[in-house]
Amino acid sequence: MQAPDVSGLVDRYGPEIYRYCRRLAGFAPDAEDLYQQxxxxxxxxxxxxxxxxxxxxLLYSVAGGIWKNEARKRGRRAAIAQPLELDDENAPEPAAREDTEATAQGRAERAALRAAVDRLPLTYRVPALLAYGAELPLEAxxxxxxxxxxxxxxxxxxxKQMLKQEMEAQGYERQKI
Incomplete structure (x- = not known):
């Protein structure tokens, strides 16, 4: 493919693809690498x-394929040598703004749902992100x-069943997921 064609795709779909990469990777530097790749x-x-x-x-397919390949590589590497876990307990807490109780509750629910989506197995997470995050039709x-x-x-x-079970186990009322 020619550079002007790719440049046009970056202009049209760049932010959308970056958001998808960010949801797949969950970590900004990994998302940026995936986006560039x-x-x-x-x-x-x-x-x-x-x-x-x-x-x-095509862009979603390429990004998803690269991410799946990287996940397989990480799985093989982890089987050979266990990764070191960093200690997050001593990390400083970010400063929080004063929010109303309803706003704080909504943010907590969205954060819990995002975390639940991130814990889904890759076979379920990717279609869920494409359907509900990127709002792609099922055929696509x-x-x-x-x-x-x-x-x-x-x-x-x-x-959806897995997310519903996890959210209810965390004490959130049944909502449309």
């Missing part, structure tokens, strides 16, 4: 950009993940 990988692709082939879905998700439509639907259903 996604667009670099596009430069390596042969041929021209075809606007009718849904370039947005099936194309990105290279899965049958029924599998995408069942994974989304299972992800």
């Amino acid at each position: 996604t667009f670099l990988r596009l430069l390596e692709l042969p041929g021209e950009l075809d606007e009718e082939q849904n370039p947005r879905a 998700i099936a194309g990105i993940e290279k899965l049958p439509l029924g599998t995408v639907k069942s994974r989304l259903h299972r992800a």
Whole structure:
């Protein structure tokens, strides 16, 4: 793919793809690396950009594929040598603004839901992020993940069940997830 085509994709879809990378990685430096690798990988692709082939879905597919490969590498490396855990107990607490109780409750619920989504297995997390975070149609998700439509639907259903159970176990009332 040519550099001007990739530059146009960065301009149109860059912030959206960065948010997706951030949700996958969960850590800003890893997300930035994933974001850069996604667009670099596009430069390596042969041929021209075809606007009718849904370039947005291509970007999500490339980013997800890179992330899955990295997750497999980390899994293999962790099996060989256990990673060191950093001690977060002594880290300073960030200064909090004064919020009303309702605003604080809403923020706590959203943070708990984000944490629950981050704990989902990758097979359920990626379709959930694509469906609810990027608001992609199920057909596009099936194309990105290279899965049958029924599998995408069942994974989304299972992800919602898992999130519902976890949120209820944490004491949050049943809400639309």
